[in-house]
Amino acid sequence: MAITTSIRMAPTRAARALNLLRTVQFTHPPNCPCHSNPGHHHHTPSSIGQARRALATPFDASQQKEYAFEMAASSIRFGPGCTKEVGMDFKNMGAQRVMVVTDGNVRKLDAMKQVIEGLEREGVKYEVYDKVRVEPKDSSVKEAIEAARPWRPDAFLAVGGGSVIDTAKLMNLYTTFPDAEFLDFVNAPLGKGLPIPHKLLPLVAVPTTAGTGSETTGTAIFDLVSKRAKTGIAHRNMKPTLGIVDPLNTRTMPSAVHASSGLDVLCHSLESWTAIPYHERTPRPTNPINRPAYQGANPISDIFSLKALRDTVKYLPRAVKDPDDHEAQSQMLLAATLAGVGFGNAGVHLCHGMSYPISGQNPGYKHKGYEIDSPIIPHGVSVAVTAPAVFKFTGASNPERHLQAAEAFGVDISNVKLESAGEVLSEALAEFLVGLGDQPRGLKHLGFREEHIDQLVEGTIPQARVLMLAPSLEMQDLEREREQLRGLFVEALAY
Template sequence: MPVSTSIRIAPTRAARALNLLRTVQFTHPPNCPCHSNPAHHHHGPQAVTQARRALATPIDYSQQKEYAFEMAASSIRFGPGCTKEVGMDFKNMGAKRVMVVTDANVRKLDAMKQVVEGLEREGISFEVFDKVRVEPKDSSVKEAIEASKPYRPDAFLAVGGGSVIDTAKLMNLYTTFPDADFLDFVNAPLGKGQPIPSKLFPLVAVPTTAGTGSETTGTAIFDLVSKRAKTGIAHRNLKPTIGIVDPLNTRTMPSAVHASSGLDVLCHSLESWTAIPYYERTPRPQNPLNRPAYQGANPISDIFSLKALKDTVKYLPRAVKDPSDHEAQEKMLLAATLAGVGFGNAGVHLCHGMSYPISGQNPGYKHPGYQVDSPIIPHGVSVAVTAPAVFKFTGASNPERHLQAAEAFGVDISNVKLESAGEVLSEALAEFLIGLGDQPRGLKDLGFGRGDVDALVEGTIPQARVLMLAPSLETNNVEAEREQLRGLFENALEY
């Protein structure tokens, strides 16, 4: 009986296997030896053998498009006065030694007073590092890391703007992995681009500006001085444990800082909204650990990005115009956080990629309203100055999305042709930027000229992490990409 049973079942299994192979052949034509060879018109034993060999061949993931996206963001607590809870947070975590990270200006503000009182109230030991540099350089980041290691903290607390929060992320990373080389985790091709293999110490972020959204993201940006370029590290394990988003902490922001920080929110939302879809990104990761933080536009990030864009258009002019408009300030702080969730997963593209050499190659510009001794192009300014040129260029990639963005600026798009989407959004952006006042109307106002374009292009090329998400950019052809970038920088000289 067992023999006859096995005889009956064997043909059934063979038939099922053959049917499966045939299904694979018809649903995946490029891998089918029959349909890729005109001489084959049957599915005999030779074809089945070839199909089996094709199935056994390892997949070339570098040529495979992505098929999934992930949603990662820090926990967020939002509300006026919630900064005072931070000591309880660290007690709940069981933290014993907290490294508080800030800068010299923020240390004097009420946010730091609330933090210190909260830690002392709960009996949490802490040490303060207040030498964070605005727009950090690799040297200032390394100084901060070295200051952190001897204290041997088991948790970090960042109080300040994006520069402070980003620096704290890097202090946390290299304190957790003290033997790592600095370039190990830095984005390729400027660094080795290794993924962060495990979770870091707890990090609580208390933003005092409404712009970077760094309290939600796994990204930290700094200047790599030797390369005259901005770069950074991006990985989900870098994100803060929780962001304490307290509107009371942004009331001391000067008008110029409100403006430049808000421009960062504007471009975060626009770039993540218009980035290539996640399913068009290559390569597909072989391991989910290698899936990048910046994945391309996806249905979840879209919700956050579009909401942040609409709120920025509505509330940023009010926040800049009237320092006592606390409603507008609160809405902008929330918009920054929303945009952080959006771009922290979808990514940014050309405005940010081009902004890094603009900041790094500053010819001597000092932005009005910033109380600093050295020349500075605030990050939001360096990002927004190319925006009219960028979105005119990307308009053809997805006209519908560009028109939806233009509609957020109040444009009546009912009779606008699809081929005009980029131009319409570009004009709306330019009008919005001019309306804010005290904004450079192109790279010329920052001190750049046509003679600087080639250097700016070369400083942008290494920003592969964000350029790969840029619609309409020829990233597979370096010379074509250079020409496109050259045209973009030339068009961004003035508007």
């Protein structure tokens, strides 16, 4: 494999510096579920100091490959109508002051009605913050954090899509660590990438979209406007305590939201299925607290990822085309959660890494079906638009896996040669995306042109946390990496 071979090569000074930067970043745990230290909820000066010391732990640059993986996820409750139980959950936890986090649209929906009735029935005090921005920016996240602090919550409840759940995670983080600087925990190299040293307050997540799987992961994504790129914070201690996955809550999703959210599920499952194996990742952490949540494909994540892929191929077209197909909607919500468990432990790679600058550098595109005044490239759209190019590129790294993925799309792979695996999967993906209807057929349909590609490449390179899991990407040679990413963006202009 290119990754293992390139590690043996003598690096240039630039490559050595880049390698060091990325290695430092990769020793901080990213996003996901997990068991964590039974720490106290209040911030003490020593806790961030401990995180900084863990960050600075020295290691041998020729560190061995990883030899273990961890598997964890939030507790999940799935079933129609289970939203009404949330008041009892907080009472069982002994919560006294719950901060309910949502957005202006979801506040009007039945999911919020069920939540409020449940809290009031059990006598749980609450405050509602409903100003979450769809596709949050660092500024909107900071506003939400400041709104939470005066209420002094002892628990959080997120009701909404991935933007709401991610914002609630960040509100929880920075109310637990009020003295932390905003960039302390943000993924390196854009932030300091400090590990989160102990558990946060309880967070219950009630998803109203079938896409991000955020109810089961420790990742929160936002736009870092000054860098014109999406980034985030990813650590197992940010995962929700409980995800309440109620199929009744997705019945109000517009068709366009079903489609774009489902595309996120599609890429979560495909990327985690094709990520480098966990035992190929370097460096092995010097301390388990530094083991990242995005660890590479492993035997447990594979089960969740492949199941989610098969269900998405089967049910997403039905959910998009028929708003009354409640079976398809329910199965897509479950697929989103399954994919969340899969990618929350294995990780994603190129589609997501490339999607962040696509969203952050939007030239003015506004996706049809989204009731929002400003331009928007929905996350699922920004991820899927490069997928045919990406999986054509990664096919040679593990042809058998790519053919299994193609088989999930209904391709007869019995006579397909291994060297054609990437191309076959790419064509199956493109056909699937076209079949959904109203999807941009490449970056050109989002308003990007060839003159934008260099900036898109530069916005992708800092996404080392996910790029490290990309098969075939030669990250030890920065110029070669730029060349490969540029080729992928050119290929993704149209399909």
